[in-house]
């Protein structure tokens with residue numbers, strides 16, 4: 233039985249300081265890098281969610297020890313060639329595209345075939361995009377219907393370097409190829425459309441053999457074989473994608489103010505801030521700090537009453553890719569018609585999110601015009617909802633669930649939203665943070 237929640241009342245008049253959990257992209261990358269370090273790595277504020285536990289279970293299956301002491305996680309890396317590849321291993325990426333794609337790049341040297349499976353949502357997502365470049369290194373990959381999980385990967389001890397053009401703006405594909413390149417002979421050259429760059433920054437911090445030239449639309453990355461590296465002690469900053477729900481909630485609620493502490497604002501992730509500022513959201517960044525190649529800051533946001541539509545620049549698409557659903561809620565309340573285009577990647581997520589965005593907005597009474605890769609949203613600054621809205625069958629996509637809750641709290645109406653447990657993949661205490669705002 234899917235667990236439903238009902239939201240019947242708007243939220244307003246809050247003035248709080250909150251923290252949201254650790255960044256998901258950084259948490260999964262920390263787990264994977266630490267599993268290959270020479271020695272023990274420690275993380276504080278690691279995101280404790282299903283996606284990250286799936287990553288931990290994956291490295292455990294590859295013979296790596298992991299311990300927890302209260303909130304501190306330790307990973308006992310056995311070196312870059314320290315995975316124990318038993319016969320007939322099955323790895324389960326569950327709901328996580330990041331884990332599913334990144335781990336493939338790391339197991340390319342397995343002497344035995346390895347099977348990778350995932351949940352219903354992940355099994356509908358495209359893995360050809362990563363099987364194609366990995367095959368060029370010299371591994372064999374068998375996919376279901378040539379595109380989907382389950383996958384069987386047949387590794388090789390003798391991988392060759394490749395030239396690869398990453399044209400989707402996918403950090404998962406780019407990162408997976410970087411990992412495979414670190415296991416290959418020679419120098420791999422990657423031309424990658426701009427996307428989040430945590431893998432590169434962590435690699436640089438760990439002094440791995442990677443060079444990056446940044447140009448306007450593409451990064452040019454050179455990667456050579458890795459032999460060893462030191463453990464990585466990391467204090468994981470909060471996740472801007474989880475913060476996004478609360479930024480929008482505050483902007484759209486009456487008489488409210490919020491500070492979100494120590495959020496990772498890497499420019500390749502903070503497109504939401506640029507977009508919302510240009511729509512008139514009252515948002516500022518305080519206490520900016522550099523941390524191990526990343527930038528973190530406190531985000532302060534206030535009720536924002538005169539919102540304007542945006543013709544969203546496409547170069548911000550990958551920097552805000554996980555935040556568009558909540559950005560669309562701001563567009564629903566802005567004056568004028570907002571236009572978001574070249575967003576085909578949004579339909580490649582845990583559910584086809586562009587399709588879901590249209591469904592939710594239309595249920596709210598907001599007019600939209602959608603194509604396969606774009607959406608026009610006809611905003612209404614006086615939007616109030618007075619009806620019953622039911623949201624179900626969204627492939628348990630955590631961001632659809634949380635966006636629906638935020639819409640209910642901002643615009644009113646009586647919402648019944650299924651699959652509450654979906655939040656466990658990225659933000660298990662989401663509803664608890666909301667109840668803190670009501671206190």
Ligand code: S3P
Pocket residue numbers: 256257329330401402403404405407428553554577
């Ligand atoms: C992620 C990359 C993005 C993003 C996902 C996390 C990552 O996916 O949507 O939530 O950690 O590398 P793509 O690489 O498919 O764009």
